[in-house]
């Protein structure tokens with residue numbers, strides 16, 4: 001399991017296992033946040049814990065997902081589908097930049113062209129340690 005939390009600790013997550021890769025997306029939101037996403041379903045492979053009502057949300061025009069951040073320290077911790085799918089499961093993703101460096105350093109990065117083609121780009125061999133500083 002991989003755990004992560006915002007800088008002040010008010011928002012934290014648990015991710016079961018280790019993801020095959022993390023996604024660096026070029027869409028208008030993600031490229032600004034610099035997030036590295038790992039996906040699953042809320043309450044299944046991913047669990048979020050927040051202290052009080054400490055999570056702020058940003059919902060972009062399409063109104064499909066919310067980007068969630070800590071109101072105290074500002075870290076973007078996860079996104080969450082606004083509606084469950086037809087099987088009642090809710091898609092969610094956590095920002096692996098909130099995890100400890102050694103734990104995620106070797107996970108491959110999948111670049112996703114969220115700006116124009118909405119497709120994965122070819123793998124280029126880079127992992128988290130190569131891109132996050």
Ligand SMILES: [Zn+2]
Nearest residue numbers: 006008070073
């Ligand atoms: Zn915080």
